[in-house]
Amino acid sequence: MSTSVGPMGNQHKILVVDDDAALAEMLQIVLRQEGFDTEWCATGDQALSAFLQYQPSLVLLDVMLPRIDGIRVCRQIRELSGIPIIMLTARTDTTDVVRGLEEGADDYVSKPFKTKELIARIRTRLRANVPPETPAPESLRIGDLEVSTLSHQVSRDGKPINLTPLEFDLLVALAKRPKQVLTREALLEEVWGYRHAADTRLVNVHVQRLRSKVEHDPEHPEIVVTVRGVGYRAGEQAAGDD
Amino acid sequence: MSGRPPRWYVTLARLVRAVWGSSLPLRVIIMTMVASIFVLLLGGFVYLNQAKNDLVEAKKQASVVEARGALYRMQNQLDDTDLASDSLLERLGQLASEVGSQPSQFSVMIETAASSYMSRGLQSDSVPDELREALAADVEGVYVTLTQVRYTDGTAEPAVVVGGHLFAPSGQAFPVYFIFPAGTEQQTLYMLHRDLVSTGVLLMICLGVISYVIAREITKPLRTTGEVAGRIAAGDLDQRMEVKGTDELASLATSMNNMAGELQHQIGRLEDLSRVQQQFVSDVSHELRTPLTTMRMATEVLHESLDSFSPQLARSVELLHDQEERFESMLGDLLEISRFDAGAADLTTDDIDLGDLVEAEMHAQQAMAAAVGSELVLHRTGPCVVEADARRVQRIVRNLLSNAISHGEHRQITLTVAGDLRAVALTVRDYGVGFEPEQADQVFRRFWRADQSRNRIVGGTGLGLAISLEDARLHNGWLEAWGRPGEGAQFRLTLPRNQQIVLGSSPLPLEPTGRELVAGQPGTPSHQDGIQP
Helix, strand or coil: CCCCECCCEEEEEEECCCCCCHHHHHHHHHHHHCCEEEEEEHHHHHHHHHHHCCCCEEEEEECCCCCCCCHHHHHHHHHHHCCEEEEECCCCCCHHHHHEEEEEEEEEEEEEHHHHHHHHHHHHHHHHHHCCCCCCCCCCEEEEEEEEECCEEEEECEEEEECCHHHHHHHHHCCCCCCCCCCHHHHHHHCCCCCCCCCCHHHHHHHHHHHHHCCCCCCCCEEEECCCCEEEECCCCCCCCC | CCCCCCCCHHHHHHHHHHHHHHHCCCCCCCHHHHHHHHHHHHHHHHHHCCCHEEEEEEEHHHHHHHHHHHHHHHHHHHHCCCHHHHHHHHHHHHHHHHHHHCCCCCCCEEEEEEEEEECECCHHHHCCHHHHEEEEHHHHHEEEEEEEEEECCCCCEEEEEEEEEEEECCCEEEEEEEEEEEEHHHHHHHHHHHHCCCCCCCHHHHHHHHHHHHHHHHHHHHHHHHHHHHHHHCCCCCCCCCCCCCCHHHHHHHHHHHHHHHHHHHHHHHHHHHHHHHHHHHHHHHHHHHHHHHHHHHHHHHHHHHHHCCHHHHHHHHHHHHHHHHHHHHHHHHHHHHHHHHHCCCCCCCEHHHHHHHHHHHCCHHHHHHCCCEEEEEEEEEEEEEEEEEHHHHHHHHHHHHHHHHHHHCEEEEEEEEEEEEEEEEEECCCCCCCCCHHHHHHCCCCCCCCCCCCCCCCCCHHHHHHHHHHHHHHHEEEEEEEEEECCEEEEEEEECCCCCCCCCCCCCCCCHHHHHHHHCCCCCCCCCCCCC
16 A cells, blocks of 8 residues: 655644545545545535645635535635645535635546546646656746745745746646747646546636736736637736736 | 319419418498498499389379369369360360470370370370279279370480379360479489499498407407417416406407416426426436446445455456446436436537547447447548537437447448538448337437347347437437348438527438448448447
8 A cells, every 4th residue: 555645744634524424535545545534524614624734735615615605615615725626526516616716625526537547637636746757947937926946935026926836836837938829728738637628617717717826917817818719828027027 | 165264263262361361451341331232232222222212102192282272173174174176186175285394394295086185395205004004994084194104306314204184074084294304303313323332432431440440459468469479389488467447458458468367377397296296217327426426436445456356256246336337427418318318418519520429439339349249330521610519419329330330140240421501411320130110219218128038248228229319419419320120220310500500301311221231231342441349
């Protein structure tokens, strides 16, 4: 049995929030087999306290939960933390998925999923803590932002901006290649780890969330610029910043 | 000579019937006009007849009174004269001219055996023979009748003639006729006639206008009703009619509104039922996903330890694994069908080349075809670009192909792609078991199987063709089947080049042609770009 280890040498902890006891147990068996430490929470209203108590490094969150649904739980956790949240959804219907992503979920997996697929999604999200395959420069500039890949910090005029790891990855992916247009598919592969074409709404929604944090005016983005029909590119560096 | 009416007559009759049937107000006007012409003619005739009789009767009576007076005076004058027979005749002639020349409006004629004495200008045949005979039979009486008075200048006019006798002192009787011309009365009749006709024409015009106004007034609510009914039929169930007053039209509007309400209620009920049912299918599919996920994860854990299991156990795990996958695809298909049923399926179109898409799908299913020994052959000519939803078209092609592979009896499968200006088409031909011609529609039914006992080579869900049909319909396209037992089957997909085009024909025939049959014979070398298994 392998062990998934975090940066401090301790095991990665995963909180499973699902009202289906059998699935939760099965998930825990599989995750423990993969070397994760797990904890289970069955209802939406207990999810937040379980999160605070357990301090997980990733949350697997079912959308359909009793009392408080997964989308609201997602919002509650996002208010406190940027840790990766992967939604488990039995509905591939557009509205549910998009609402979850808009509330800050990093990724989603539709039931029924394959174990390997889920593990791959989890590992991609926890990858922020392992050395990247192509190391990025320690410091990057995008627009008038300063991005430090070492300290995982983004700042404007010395003031730090709080981003989730996923949003940070997205920003770095663009900042690494200034002037180059990245397709949504390329971003899906680099940031989310999808090998095959997947749901490009993931990119759209998270670009929106990222813009709302880093842009001066999210309606007229200057840092993450949309290239119609192609994808996104990093905005021009602000004049005089060089 | 045949009894058939000439062509122009038939055309005219058809035209008249078409015009007649085209407008209710027109019919009302025509019927009103025809009926009133009839009534006016009848009324006019009766009225004129009555007037004429009254006039004639009055004239007769007046004439008789005047004639009696004149006769009495003539008799007195004759009695006062003492004469020989020669001078009697002379006296009679004198009397005739005296009375006739008086300003009274009549002429006189006295007849003797030898000659007639009459007022100037009068012709003797103005007196009808019937009157003469009647007078001859009754010497005492005074008779009156109508006649046509003729003058020596050739003119004539209607007149009343009154006949009586003058008696000579000798006792000899002489017929005397008083002729009263009735020109004035005839003039009056003419005037009456003229007035009647002009009044009639005026009346007709008025009736026409009135009937038009009434017909319009009555058909207006009918037209409104028709429009409202049309809108209801078009799906706008909230449409209602305005109810004014309590007349028949109001009751029509009320009935119409009740009907619409009932219709709306019933349709609403059916919609609710169907929504509940569709929601149920959708919920079931979703609810089953969570336990299925657990089962699959458990199976995968087992699968990883497959090597350490006994052969039976290992095979069991494999079966479990395969059937879970099949179960999953069935759930997916069920969900897809419930989306179609709910009308929630939408089209995301792109320009795609049907030939390329078919070729890609052939490659994807090559292994499956090879496993059952079927050769896949593709005929395609040039690009066949169509505005369509790639995912859905791909699903149709995949379903048709896997259907052909599983029912193709290990024989060749021929695919043909063609296009014309308006549409592109794909046919998938197999030479397998086929089906009865009347089953061509049933093959698209959900969970339909030609033969219950047939073993399934490829684990289908039973919904593939049903979904494909819905996918084709969503594109305003066609998906049809042709089959003969023992000869195989052919499926044809026809898609319009773009969504604005309404399909009228397909670039490919639904029934296989001989060329394909030859190509399908086992062992015949194919010159097309076939893919060898």
